Amino acid sequence: MNMPVVNSEGGVGRVVSVSPNYAQVLLITDQNSAVDGLVQRSRGRGMVKGMGSGECYFDYVIKTCDIKRGDTIVTSGLGRIFPKGLYLGIVKEINDSPNKLFKDVRVTPAVDFSKLEE
Structure with a gap:
């Protein structure tokens, strides 16, 4: 549990439960998801949180943060689930x-969730 789930596009989510035949994944777009x-x-910091609508928001971004439309958001490596630098x-x-x-x-x-497969 709490292992990252990634594909070639970037971070998908994290494993929240496992069974002999499948694992349940909390997607980064889920309202209960938060990734540093x-x-x-x-290098401005924030928390990527799911909106539950297929999108995310970058929360706790301080006013002085240098951030622009089109900037890439990556994982910070904090939290010990996602490695640093993973495209979000x-x-x-x-x-x-x-x-x-x-x-x-x-x-x-980064991930097109409509095209994910097992």
Whole structure:
């Protein structure tokens, strides 16, 4: 359990239970998923969380973080599940409200979940 699940595109999720014939995987797009991540270009930190709709958001991104639309998000290696530098997604949208402590960042996952197979 708690082993990373990856494919050639990037991080898929983590194993949450196993049986003799199958394993259950918590996808990174699941609302209960959180993976520590980095902006590859600037090394800004945040937490990739699932939205439950096939997308993710990059949470806890401080206002001073150098992040741009199109930036690549990779795993930080913290948490001991995912290795450092695993591709998670691309920054799709950034909202920087003056009334909020953190930036709101939407991420398009690296993996096309509609094409996953066993």
